[in-house]
Amino acid sequence: MPLLSSLRSTAANQPVARNGLELTTGGLAPFTPDSISRAGIFETCANPQCRTGWLHLWRSRTRPLFEGRWSCSAECSEALIHDAILRELHGRTVMQPTHRHKIPIGLLMLNQGWITSEQLRNALDAQRRAGSGRLGSWLMRLFGVSEELVTRALALQWNAPVLHLDSFLPGRMSRALPRLFVDAFGALPLRVAGGKILYLAFEERMDTVLALALERMTGLKVECGILPGSEFHAAHKKMLAAEFPRVQLLEAAGETALSRALARQLERVRPAEARLIRVHDCLWLRLWKRRASAPLFPSEEVEDLIASVRI
Numbered sequence: 125m126p127l128l129s130s131l132r133s134t135a136a137n138q139p140v141a142r143n144g145l146e147l148t149t150g151g152l153a154p155f156t157p158d159s160i161s162r163a164g165i166f167e168t169c170a171n172p173q174c175r176t177g178w179l180h181l182w183r184s185r186t187r188p189l190f191e192g193r194w195s196c197s198a199e200c201s202e203a204l205i206h207d208a209i210l211r212e213l214h215g216r217t218v219m220q221p222t223h224r225h226k227i228p229i230g231l232l233m234l235n236q237g238w239i240t241s242e243q244l245r246n247a248l249d250a251q252r253r254a255g256s257g258r259l260g261s262w263l264m265r266l267f268g269v270s271e272e273l274v275t276r277a278l279a280l281q282w283n284a285p286v287l288h289l290d291s292f293l294p295g296r297m298s299r300a301l302p303r304l305f306v307d308a309f310g311a312l313p314l315r316v317a318g319g320k321i322l323y324l325a326f327e328e329r330m331d332t333v334l335a336l337a338l339e340r341m342t343g344l345k346v347e348c349g350i351l352p353g354s355e356f357h358a359a360h361k362k363m364l365a366a367e368f369p370r371v372q373l374l375e376a377a378g379e380t381a382l383s384r385a386l387a388r389q390l391e392r393v394r395p396a397e398a399r400l401i402r403v404h405d406c407l408w409l410r411l412w413k414r415r416a417s418a419p420l421f422p423s424e425e426v427e428d429l430i431a432s433v434r435i
């Protein structure tokens with residue numbers, strides 16, 4: 125079942141944020157006052173195929189801005205969106221994470237001297253017989269191996285830090301990602317440090333595709349790490365209960381139909397900035413309704429659209 129369909133009911137019930145908590149959006153160039161002041165009647169339409177010519181001089185249209193660029197009409201917005209869709213689906217600008225062979229966690233713990241070979245054998249047997257459960261959980265359950273050691277092993281496996289929950293504010297960090305992604309990809313945006321680094325926690329497997337997408341969307345450097353399982357579960361539950369930006373799910377029959385559908389939303393909201401980023405099998409369009417004078421943004425001013433890319 126496609127991701128969107130399976131999660132549609134969850135996303136449909138999302139509340140819309142009301143309070144004024146803010147998320148640092150970092151160095152997003154399109155939010156600078158300079159880029160906004162350039163938009164307007166003296167701006168050149170960003171669509172290279174624009175046929176409006178000088179007519180747009182008579183249009184009092186300063187928005188929407190898409191990826192920092194102004195379009196003079198709904199048709200031109202659609203053309204910009206279409207180019208962005210092609211870039212995200214077929215272009216080479218989207219970085220793909222490199223896959224490295226990972227040492228199995230059991231072997232890693234054995235090498236560290238944290239478990240014996242007999243414990244590893246028994247835990248693997250138990251896991252095989254049960255047909256479920258993570259090896260680390262079986263080691264904890266059968267032999268009292270500490271969660272801390274399992275977490276350290278996972279961090280070593282991924283060559284990533286062990287993160288902590290200090291300063292974690294679910295109601296603030298729910299601005300970073302749509303609830304659908306937090307839920308479906310098991311990710312937990314923990315905090316923004318110094319207005320530049322966003323810490324993204326995972327329980328066991330790190331989703332580097334999501335991390336790269338988040339980095340492109342927010343302009344922040346995203347650092348991934350592992351959070352101990354028990355802490356992750358509790359915090360993830362709190363996060364899912366927080367208020368998220370409004371989201372709409374879209375499905376379209378092809379790239380052209382999708383461009384039209386997304387452009388319609390761009391024209392409806394007329395955002396001060398918008399960006400389109402691919403995340404696994406989804407295209408994520410984020411619309412910022414007003415420009416930020418500082419890199420802080422209340423979530424009621426943000427709207428997300430998520431579309432399936434299986435088109």
Ligand SMILES: [Zn+2]
Pocket residue numbers: 169170171174175176195196197200
């Ligand atoms: Zn135009």
